[in-house]
Amino acid sequence: MIRRATEEPVTQQPTPPAIHTLTLDGEEVSFTAGETLIDITYRHHKDVPNLCYDPRLEPFGACRLCIVELEGANNPVASCTTLAEPNMVVTTRTARLETHRRVLMEMVASENRDIDVDPLSGYASQQMRELVDQYDARTGRFQGEQSGTSREDDDNPFIKRDYDNCISCYRCVRVCAEQEGDYAISVMNRGFDTQITTEFEGLLVDSACTFCGQCIQTCPTGALADLKALANKDVPGETVTTRTICPYCGVGCTVDVMTRGEQIVGVLPAMDGPANEGALCVKGQFAFDFVHHPDRLATPLVRGDDGELHEASWDEALDRAATGFRKVLDEHGRHSVYGVASGRAPTEACYMLQRFIRAGFGTNQIDNCSRA
Amino acid sequence: MNTPTNQELFDAWRHEPAPLLPLLHAFHDRDGYLSEGAMRAIAKELRLPLADLFGTVTFYHHLSREPGGHQAPRVCTGPVCQLKGAAQVLASLDGATSMPCPGRCDDPVPVLVGDKVFTGAELDRARSPLPPPPPDGIDECVFAAIRATARDSIEGYRASGGYRALPTAIEKMRPGELLDLVDASQLAGRGGAGFPTGRKWRAVADAEGTPKTIVCNADEGEPGCFKDRVLMDHDPHAVIESMALAAYATGASRGFIYLRYEYPETYRLLARAIAEAEAADMIGNAVCGTGFSFHLYLRRGAGAYICGEETSLLNSLEGKHPFPRNRPPFPVTHGYENLPTVVNNVETLVSVPPIVVHGADWYRDLGLSDHPGTKVISLSGDIKRPGNYEVPIGLPLMSLLQDWAGGPGEGRSVQAVTMAGLSGGFLAGEDLDVALDEPSIRAKGSFLGAGGIMVFDDTRDMIDVAHSAMEFFAHESCGKCFPCRIGTRRLTERLNGAGPDDVTQWVDEVSDIGETMKQTSACGLGMAAPLITESLMKYFPERVTEHVGNRRGANR
Numbered sequence: 018m019i020r021r022a023t024e025e026p027v028t029q030q031p032t033p034p035a036i037h038t039l040t041l042d043g044e045e046v047s048f049t050a051g052e053t054l055i056d057i058t059y060r061h062h063k064d065v066p067n068l069c070y071d072p073r074l075e076p077f078g079a080c081r082l083c084i085v086e087l088e089g090a091n092n093p094v095a096s097c098t099t100l101a102e103p104n105m106v107v108t109t110r111t112a113r114l115e116t117h118r119r120v121l122m123e124m125v126a127s128e129n130r131d132i133d134v135d136p137l138s139g140y141a142s143q144q145m146r147e148l149v150d151q152y153d154a155r156t157g158r159f160q161g162e163q164s165g166t167s168r169e170d171d172d173n174p175f176i177k178r179d180y181d182n183c184i185s186c187y188r189c190v191r192v193c194a195e196q197e198g199d200y201a202i203s204v205m206n207r208g209f210d211t212q213i214t215t216e217f218e219g220l221l222v223d224s225a226c227t228f229c230g231q232c233i234q235t236c237p238t239g240a241l242a243d244l245k246a247l248a249n250k251d252v253p254g255e256t257v258t259t260r261t262i263c264p265y266c267g268v269g270c271t272v273d274v275m276t277r278g279e280q281i282v283g284v285l286p287a288m289d290g291p292a293n294e295g296a297l298c299v300k301g302q303f304a305f306d307f308v309h310h311p312d313r314l315a316t317p318l319v320r321g322d323d324g325e326l327h328e329a330s331w332d333e334a335l336d337r338a339a340t341g342f343r344k345v346l347d348e349h350g351r352h353s354v355y356g357v358a359s360g361r362a363p364t365e366a367c368y369m370l371q372r373f374i375r376a377g378f379g380t381n382q383i384d385n386c387s388r389a
Numbered sequence: 390m391n392t393p394t395n396q397e398l399f400d401a402w403r404h405e406p407a408p409l410l411p412l413l414h415a416f417h418d419r420d421g422y423l424s425e426g427a428m429r430a431i432a433k434e435l436r437l438p439l440a441d442l443f444g445t446v447t448f449y450h451h452l453s454r455e456p457g458g459h460q461a462p463r464v465c466t467g468p469v470c471q472l473k474g475a476a477q478v479l480a481s482l483d484g485a486t487s488m489p490c491p492g493r494c495d496d497p498v499p500v501l502v503g504d505k506v507f508t509g510a511e512l513d514r515a516r517s518p519l520p521p522p523p524p525d526g527i528d529e530c531v532f533a534a535i536r537a538t539a540r541d542s543i544e545g546y547r548a549s550g551g552y553r554a555l556p557t558a559i560e561k562m563r564p565g566e567l568l569d570l571v572d573a574s575q576l577a578g579r580g581g582a583g584f585p586t587g588r589k590w591r592a593v594a595d596a597e598g599t600p601k602t603i604v605c606n607a608d609e610g611e612p613g614c615f616k617d618r619v620l621m622d623h624d625p626h627a628v629i630e631s632m633a634l635a636a637y638a639t640g641a642s643r644g645f646i647y648l649r650y651e652y653p654e655t656y657r658l659l660a661r662a663i664a665e666a667e668a669a670d671m672i673g674n675a676v677c678g679t680g681f682s683f684h685l686y687l688r689r690g691a692g693a694y695i696c697g698e699e700t701s702l703l704n705s706l707e708g709k710h711p712f713p714r715n716r717p718p719f720p721v722t723h724g725y726e727n728l729p730t731v732v733n734n735v736e737t738l739v740s741v742p743p744i745v746v747h748g749a750d751w752y753r754d755l756g757l758s759d760h761p762g763t764k765v766i767s768l769s770g771d772i773k774r775p776g777n778y779e780v781p782i783g784l785p786l787m788s789l790l791q792d793w794a795g796g797p798g799e800g801r802s803v804q805a806v807t808m809a810g811l812s813g814g815f816l817a818g819e820d821l822d823v824a825l826d827e828p829s830i831r832a833k834g835s836f837l838g839a840g841g842i843m844v845f846d847d848t849r850d851m852i853d854v855a856h857s858a859m860e861f862f863a864h865e866s867c868g869k870c871f872p873c874r875i876g877t878r879r880l881t882e883r884l885n886g887a888g889p890d891d892v893t894q895w896v897d898e899v900s901d902i903g904e905t906m907k908q909t910s911a912c913g914l915g916m917a918a919p920l921i922t923e924s925l926m927k928y929f930p931e932r933v934t935e936h937v938g939n940r941r942g943a944n945r
Contacts, residue, residue, distance in 0.1 A: 076715060077715075081909040092916075117904075120904075120905040124872070124876065124905075125875065161888075203438070204444045204868070205444050206447050207868045214443070216439040224440065
């Protein structure tokens with residue numbers, strides 16, 4: 018509800034959520050009502066394995082790896098879908114749990130073509146491989162038919178759809194719906210024939226997909242993979258990530274730019290980025306070609322008497338711009354100037370531009386391209 | 390009659406509750422399949438994401454996306470029909486495909502063509518057989534009046550004692566007293582889970598949030614179970630009356646019957662009965678002329694066993710992808726549209742009107758020793774008189790097989806039976822000497838469940854039977870949780886000749902998969918499916934050894 022400014026401000030504080038305790042691996046720990054058991058295990062660094070869990074998404078309960086023992090329950094329960102209740106007694110590691118987790122990992126490994134995928138595939142792409150190794154699950158047991166059909170016909174330049182490596186955790190479908198709000202992909206068929214698909218099994222470009230890449234980054238097997246990054250897989254050197262802010266718009270998404278030597282090889286969204294929490298758009302995720310593009314301006318250019326553009330220093334370029342502005346002001350007055358701030362500029366830069374136009378030129382003709 | 394336009398179909402359903410399934414059926418019926426254009430139009434009208442709608446349509450076995458697909462014959466290839474010539478029927482019909490058990494095991498082999506089921510040797514029968522009469526001295530509850538003349542019409546229902554319980558309850562009992570009565574009867578869920586009905590109703594009555602809903606789970610998908618079909622076909626008004634009673638007890642104002650796709654004749658019978666009941670004020674705005682209002686809607690599934698799981702059913706009704714929901718919260722507080730909801734099996738519901746008329750003591754005393762009440766058993770397979778039998782709970786299994794149903798064929802013996810349709814796995818050998826009550830059967834590692842029992846005589850290959858059973862579970866696994874999605878497939882493969890050549894390794898793999906499925910699956914399907922392999926290995930170890938060993942020979 019929108020409160021009108023004339024109304025009295027609300028002084029009543031919301032009731033803080035109740036604090037309860039439960040026993041986690043023999044230790045009494047506190048929690049607030051509404052937390053799931055996996056939330057609590059994470060807070061206490063219990064390292065409960067999982068493949069379908071993404072803390073940004075609604076609890077789902079597919080992989081069953083995050084099972085824990087709950088006193089009074091016959092079977093283990095999935096900690097991601099179990100709400101904590103006062104005085105629960107929870108154990109995260111027992112012989113029985115570890116046996117089930119290993120069998121589950123052997124089963125999942127048996128349905129996939131590749132366990133080892135290039136880390137450039139995506140943010141979470143190594144999760145499955147790490148768990149297979151942690152549980153020593155390369156046993157070759159449970160061999161049989163493999164699930165999923167890769168879409169090699171989808172020639173979009175961004176997202177590899179290698180469903181032979183899909184384990185049907187539905188993180189991509191859920192992130193597309195819950196985080197991005199696109200509902201571009203869904204689940205087709207059922208059981209072992211389950212297939213991640215678009216409407217009518219089409220190409221991503223014909224679907225509601227915006228190529229934001231979030232499905233890639235949450236995929237725990239590399240079945241959905243970053244084609245832009247993988248194109249750089251042969252660039253020599255170790256991958257180094259640098260925390261920075263996406264240069265495209267004013268939202269300020271935090272990114273980890275991956276480089277090898279002097280070359281950008283890919284972009285990862287920062288899951289802890291305060292503005293984006295792991296989300297990016299097609300530009301921030303994939304459009305980094307301009308950085309190394311030969312047409313990119315590396316120095317200011319000024320037009321010479323010959324009518325051509327020539328490289329110049331910043332002082333030269335700024336002097337030239339100032340001279341131009343002065344000339345216009347002298348000849349046509351202060352209202353001959355109109356400033357438009359870029360939608361890529363953050364608030365602070367927009368503020369600076371309007372100060373520049375208003376105080377510097379004395380006109381109110383200031384706008385922002387996002388207004389359109 | 391003119392072919393309805395899209396707009397006419399939308400006008401008919403757009404403002405009805407739970408409109409997606411009826412709209413899908415309306416287009417499916419009109420066009421003979423679900424075209425891309427139809428799905429686009431429905432998604433736009435109901436404001437559903439197109440990818441979601443497409444995915445959901447593909448989930449259901451019986452929604453065809455090929456022109457003419459609606460009318461293509463589907464032949465049951467379930468475990469019983471396989472014994473009764475399903476393969477020949479399938480081969481004899483042009484364009485026929487197989488379908489999972491459509492609940493006709495007492496009258497095999499059924500063929501579904503469009504909105505009609507044909508069965509019998511000449512494919513000339515549609516109607517369910519009536520239950521065989523019980524032996525002398527046995528009192529029934531839900532079948533007591535089902536054989537009365539014209540019981541399926543409102544006149545016949547009234548003439549044989551129907552619509553007495555509802556007016557009595559509304560006029561003479563407060564809702565709380567009706568809850569007390571159901572509690573006292575010790576009636577428990579007859580769909581398989583056995584949850585006390587009174588407790589469920591009371592939880593809904595006490596829960597906050599309106600409107601409350603009564604859902605009759607008539608998605609009888611368990612192979613070997615066909616009891617709800619006979620109840621609805623021959624006693625549809627009992628379903629309606631009992632749902633109105635449940636609504637009165639809980640304060641619900643709306644109800645749904647979620648009927649499985651494979652019972653088209655039942656759909657027509659129920660639709661007619663609902664119209665009759667509305668005209669007679671047994672449901673509607675003024676039930677029995679009082680201020681109590683209860684509206685009842687009939688919805689048809691589209692071919693998915695998992696929709697018999699109550700939370701999948703609710704998702705299906707709501708037009709969502711029919712994965713089971715995570716529980717808790719349970720439907721009694723967060724059911725249809727996240728509001729308090731009773732979900733009861735048909736047999737559970739129709740037990741209530743006789744309890745209201747005859748009292749709780751009468752019902753409890755129908756069972757043997759300490760077991761309250763009765764259970765309908767759907768009996769099929771290698772047995773002389775297959776059919777639905779309402780037995781006192783606690784009746785010995787062999788008494789049902791031999792004395793009630795005539796035993797196996799001449800010169801044959803019972804090799805094994807299934808329990809709970811397929812979900813309880815097999816019982817065989819000395820374990821056939823068991824009473825039909827939940828604690829006794831659970832002590833054998835199985836469960837009574839919805840009460841389907843298939844009989845296999847000594848000529849049958851139990852590996853084949855187990856394979857057919859596991860193939861069913863793999864076909865019906867929703868695909869949400871890993872142990873069931875992968876496990877049902879791996880077990881099917883191992884029963885069909887794949888897997889390790891070494892018996893010890895084979896047994897290790899099958900046991901490990903089974904244990905993990907039983908203990909970590911998200912719903913009952915994945916927990917129950919491995920009972921098939923577990924009981925196969927327990928009762929028929931030498932057949933397992935032969936199966937694995939023969940294959941090794943064959944592979945070399």
